[in-house]
Each structure stands twice: as structure tokens, then as C-alpha cells.
Amino acid sequence: MQLYRVQAIVLNSYEMRDAHRVLTLYTREKGKVRAVAHGVVKPTSKKRGAVQPFCHTDFLLRRGRELDSVSQCEGREIFPALWADLDLMSYAGHATGLVDRLTADGEPDENIFSLLLSLLRVLEKTKDPELVIRSFELRLVALLGYLPYLDGCTSCGEAMPGPDNYFSPWAGGLICRNCRTPGVAEYFCGREAVSVMKALLAWELATVERIRVTRQAGAQIKLIMTEYIKWLTERRSGPLEFLEKVRDYKT
Known part of the structure; x- marks a missing residue:
């Protein structure tokens, strides 16, 4: 039986039979890893608090044929404020879900790990989580090679931004009015929005x-x-x- 240690953020988990849970972890050392935490659903389990989503935890994992398993774990940061506020919990869940969907198993990236950990720490204290989550999204896609082009038209190369900019998801950045494609979803992006997006990438x-x-x-x-x-x-x-449905219901 081969054991190895990792420092990880719990991205998500789902329950199995016999009080087990399957965890998706983003680890500093090995990237995304999936592991079974045996018996962790039981109220008496000592591992229970350290395997909840968003937790920053030290794991001792045992290699398995299909899934690794949790031998030991000790929580470093639990982030209780994220569970006490619906908005913050939703933003944290959005961020961990993005990392899960946009990364492959077993491909470590310390910058992504540090970015996600920083986000969880900032979310607990911020007064403007909306702006923080936009910054996280931009930084994450940049690290993964999908940084949107914000310095000119992705189609003709015209220098921008001007007063009438549009953003094209399929083109991966700004396009000018003359290069818009009829019938294709493209979104107005004013000069201020472009400047703020650049600031969100540049500021801590x-x-x-x-x-x-x-x-x-x-x-x-x-x-x-x-x-x-x-x-x-x-x-x-x-x-x-x-979160949007809850907000609509409240209004």
C-alpha cells in the first residue's frame, strides 16, 4: 500500500453507500485527485470536519486501484463564514466548481491552487464578493490559457477600446462594431467595463x-x-x- 501526503482544497463531494463520501480535491502537489473518505458521514467520524467542501486540509492518501482513499486528514482552514452566508457559499461553490470543470486530473498547477485558496480567504472578509468573483474568473481563465483579448478587435486587429465595443465568447475577446456577426450572441462592453476588467487582472x-x-x-x-x-x-x-433565483424570489 503506497501512501502519499498532499495539501488540498476540497472542491466537492458526494455520498456513497455505508456512510462513505467521494471527494474531489485540488492538491498543491498533484493537481486534481479523487479519493474516498470511508465512514466520514457518521457523526462520530473524526475526519468529518476536514472533508467538507471549501476546506483547506492536509491529507494522507492511500493509492487505490480505481480511487485513492483517505487514511488521515487534518483541517488547516475550514472557512465557517462561507457556510453561514448564502451569497458567499454560492460564490465559493461557483469557484470550486469552475476549478473542477476546467482542470484535468493529475495536472498540478500551484498558481491555480494559490488563486483558489486566496479567493476563499478573501470571500470571508470582502464587502463586495461580486467584484472579487469576477476577478477570480478572469485570473483562472488566464492561468488556463483562455485570457480574453481586451486590447483590440480579435477579428480585424483595430486598436480599442472605443465607445462601442462588443465581447464575443466564441472569439475570446473584444470585437469592433464593423466585425460583428449577424445572429451571433455578442455583448456590449463599454470603455469603463474594459478598463475595470483589466484592473481586475492587475490588482491583487x-x-x-x-x-x-x-x-x-x-x-x-x-x-x-x-x-x-x-x-x-x-x-x-x-x-x-x-443564487439569482433566491434573489428574484426575495424581490
Whole structure:
């Protein structure tokens, strides 16, 4: 039996038979790993608190034929504030889900691990989670090689931004008015929205809530990133859709 240690963030989990759970972990050392935590659903399990989604945990894993298994684990950071607030829990679930869908098993990237860990820490303290999550989305797609082009038209190369910019998910960036494709979903992206998106990439994640952004530009960025990520992942974000439904119900 081969044992190995990893430092990991629990992306998600689902219950198996006999009180077991299958965990999806993003580890610093080995990238994405799936492992079984035996008996962890039982109230008496000592591992229970350290294997919840969003936890930052040290694991001792045992290699298995199909799935590895959790031999030991000790939580480093549990992030209780994320579970106490529906908005924060939804944003955290969106972020961990993105990392799960956009990364392959067994391909470590310490920058992605550090980005996700930073996000969870910032979410617990931020007053503007919407702006923080947009920054996270941009940084994550950049690390994965999908950074949207924001310096000119992706089609003709015309220098931008001007007053009438559009964002094309399929083109991966801005397009000018003359290069728009009839019948294809493209989204207005004003000069302010372009500037804010660049700032979200340049500023530290913990400081982006200081960026001044109008409601109009914020709405444009939200729509652009929602549609771009939908195009990349071929699905909408379940946690964010749920959050929007709750907000609509309250209003």
C-alpha cells in the first residue's frame, strides 16, 4: 500500500453507500485527485470536519486501484463564514466548481491552487464578493490559457477600446462594431467595463473591492463573464443560478 501526503482544497463531494463520501480535491502537489473518505458521514467520524467542501486540509492518501482513499486528514482552514452566508457559499461553490470543470486530473498547477485558496480567504472578509468573483474568473481563465483579448478587435486587429465595443465568447475577446456577426450572441462592453476588467487582472485579489465601478459597467462585466464561462464549460453555473433565483424570489 503506497501512501502519499498532499495539501488540498476540497472542491466537492458526494455520498456513497455505508456512510462513505467521494471527494474531489485540488492538491498543491498533484493537481486534481479523487479519493474516498470511508465512514466520514457518521457523526462520530473524526475526519468529518476536514472533508467538507471549501476546506483547506492536509491529507494522507492511500493509492487505490480505481480511487485513492483517505487514511488521515487534518483541517488547516475550514472557512465557517462561507457556510453561514448564502451569497458567499454560492460564490465559493461557483469557484470550486469552475476549478473542477476546467482542470484535468493529475495536472498540478500551484498558481491555480494559490488563486483558489486566496479567493476563499478573501470571500470571508470582502464587502463586495461580486467584484472579487469576477476577478477570480478572469485570473483562472488566464492561468488556463483562455485570457480574453481586451486590447483590440480579435477579428480585424483595430486598436480599442472605443465607445462601442462588443465581447464575443466564441472569439475570446473584444470585437469592433464593423466585425460583428449577424445572429451571433455578442455583448456590449463599454470603455469603463474594459478598463475595470483589466484592473481586475492587475490588482491583487484582496484589493479589488477598492476598484470604483458603476452599476452599468458591473452589469456588463457580469454578463460577459457569465456567457464566456458558459461557452468554455458548456454549461451555466448551478450555484450562481440558484443564487439569482433566491434573489428574484426575495424581490
